[in-house]
Amino acid sequence: MYKVRTYNKIALSGLDRFPRQAYEVGSDIAHPDAFLLRSQKLQGIEVPQSLLAVARAGAGVNNVPVAEYGKLGIVVFNTPGANANAVKELVMAGMLLSSRAIVDSMNFVQSLGDLKDPAEMSPRVEKEKSRFAGNELKGKTLGIVGLGAIGSMVAEMALAMGMKVVGFDPVLSIDAAWRLSNEVSRMENLQSLLARSDYVSMHVPAVDGTRHMINNDTLAAIKSGAVLLNFARETIVDSAAVLQSLAAGRLGKYVCDFPEPCLLAHPQIIAMPHIGASTEESEENCAVMAANQLVDYLENGNIVNSVNFPTISMERSPGTSRIVFSNDNVSGVLGQVLSVLAENKVNVVDMMNKSRAELAFNIVDVETPPGDDVARAIGAVEHVIRVRVI
Numbered sequence: 001m002y003k004v005r006t007y008n009k010i011a012l013s014g015l016d017r018f019p020r021q022a023y024e025v026g027s028d029i030a031h032p033d034a035f036l037l038r039s040q041k042l043q044g045i046e047v048p049q050s051l052l053a054v055a056r057a058g059a060g061v062n063n064v065p066v067a068e069y070g071k072l073g074i075v076v077f078n079t080p081g082a083n084a085n086a087v088k089e090l091v092m093a094g095m096l097l098s099s100r101a102i103v104d105s106m107n108f109v110q111s112l113g114d115l116k117d118p119a120e121m122s123p124r125v126e127k128e129k130s131r132f133a134g135n136e137l138k139g140k141t142l143g144i145v146g147l148g149a150i151g152s153m154v155a156e157m158a159l160a161m162g163m164k165v166v167g168f169d170p171v172l173s174i175d176a177a178w179r180l181s182n183e184v185s186r187m188e189n190l191q192s193l194l195a196r197s198d199y200v201s202m203h204v205p206a207v208d209g210t211r212h213m214i215n216n217d218t219l220a221a222i223k224s225g226a227v228l229l230n231f232a233r234e235t236i237v238d239s240a241a242v243l244q245s246l247a248a249g250r251l252g253k254y255v256c257d258f259p260e261p262c263l264l265a266h267p268q269i270i271a272m273p274h275i276g277a278s279t280e281e282s283e284e285n286c287a288v289m290a291a292n293q294l295v296d297y298l299e300n301g302n303i304v305n306s307v308n309f310p311t312i313s314m315e316r317s318p319g320t321s322r323i324v325f326s327n328d329n330v331s332g333v334l335g336q337v338l339s340v341l342a343e344n345k346v347n348v349v350d351m352m353n354k355s356r357a358e359l360a361f362n363i364v365d366v367e368t369p370p371g372d373d374v375a376r377a378i379g380a381v382e383h384v385i386r387v388r389v390i
């Protein structure tokens, strides 16, 4: 039986991917082979000896100690793009909420509930509606910082709304570049993007290099009256700098789904709970993708969409047994493991070896099931981190 410990609310369609006869799944599972989670912070949570993999049903992995887990041979997955559409749609809502006085005007209408004469409603509304006039998005410039799964979708949506789009992403992957509309103008640096954008939307991961990317210095370059949207992470924006820029009349509005006490009850701040990915569709997409990736890893050793190990996937050769092992990415390890197999007269049918930064992963299909002694001998090879026979 494989054991999967869940954290957070995981969509049932994802949990259904674990066949009941082969998996125990629940929030109180002891000795888990895998964790399946959303925003649960794993820093500070004891790592069970049994843990082989972690699947983050979502994009951001700042809640997982990715490098530390890699050193222990624990494969960390995420679900790239699976919730991007949900975030894109909330960004659009954020832009509309900031450009039209939707919330204030709704509150005004609600305040008319105790009018004595129903006939007074229409003239009152017509008289006072001018207080709630706004601006259109069409023709305005949106600056997108981070042009990955979400950023590229936000760009497409903004172009469809008649906006001009500029983007900044100095580490854009080739795949992401292919996805991007050629109508997005590339900015050489963040300052240039901030200087020309009426709306700025942040879509970068929370890593050391993006911490307080929006700060006093960068906000000094922002176009006067611009709206800043942060549906990425709290750490990317220095809230104190935002408050100062709003007070100075430079930044026009701040919209985010990362509320902090200092951001509440401010007329130019729209703060929501962390609901960027909270749609039925996105929760299902993420849960199904995360669960499929876990099953394929636990049962076949295949790794797709990991953030610490290389992508590696090999069809099973019929009638064979499979050995999978991770190791430090140094020379000679695979050779020594193959020597162990040769010494034990275990014949290799097919194999694959991939590396990524300091880590490597190997899949070896062998003719006869290797005994525990063979697995132990492989585990004893210097720089081998973890071995499984599946």
Ligand SMILES: NC(=O)C1=CN([C@@H]2O[C@H](COP(=O)(O)OP(=O)(O)OC[C@H]3O[C@@H](n4cnc5c(N)ncnc54)[C@H](O)[C@@H]3O)[C@@H](O)[C@H]2O)C=CC1
Pocket (backbone or CB within 6 Å): 058, 059, 060, 061, 080, 081, 083, 084, 087, 145, 146, 147, 148, 149, 150, 151, 168, 169, 170, 171, 172, 173, 176, 203, 204, 205, 206, 209, 210, 231, 232, 233, 257, 274, 275, 276, 277, 278
């Ligand atoms: N509010 C919410 O509920 C959600 C928030 N997120 C957040 O959004 C982030 C982005 O998500 P995706 O677009 O799916 O990820 P992604 O990995 O597809 O895109 C991130 C992009 O940021 C770029 N980037 C990295 N460092 C940069 C820098 N210093 N300057 C400019 N660009 C940089 C990368 O090259 C990449 O193209 C996630 O890491 C997560 O923190 C994601 C999903 C839901």
Ligand SMILES: O=C(O)CCC(=O)C(=O)O
Pocket (backbone or CB within 6 Å): 038, 039, 057, 058, 059, 060, 061, 083, 274, 276, 277, 278
């Ligand atoms: O699971 C969630 O609701 C959070 C999604 C998120 O922030 C992410 O995918 O990075």
